[in-house]
Amino acid sequence: MKYTKEERLDIGRRIYDGEFTIYTALQQFGISTCCARDYMRLYRYTHHIPDKTAARGHKKTPTPKPQDLQDL
Numbered sequence: 001m002k003y004t005k006e007e008r009l010d011i012g013r014r015i016y017d018g019e020f021t022i023y024t025a026l027q028q029f030g031i032s033t034c035c036a037r038d039y040m041r042l043y044r045y046t047h048h049i050p051d052k053t054a055a056r057g058h059k060k061t062p063t064p065k066p067q068d069l070q071d072l
Contacts, residue, residue: 003029011036012043016052 003011015025015036022036031039044051 005042008039009043009046012039012041015040016043016049 011025011029011031014020015022020028022033022040025031025036025039026033029036043049
């Protein structure tokens with residue numbers, strides 16, 4: 001199914017706002033996981049909204065690398 005840009009933005013907003021999950025959107029709109037995520041990203045990008053994990057201050061911490069074989 002093809003959706004207009006306005007429809008994709010609406011689907012993205014509803015996913016972002018938690019109105020329904022990505023998996024509910026898959027069933028309701030017949031889209032793939034990638035499409036649902038892309039619609040949510042499109043919504044955020046269009047309205048200059050940060051990612052929810054970035055908004056909460058989450059940062060991916062790098063895993064420390066072992067210095068020698070004993071650390072493994």
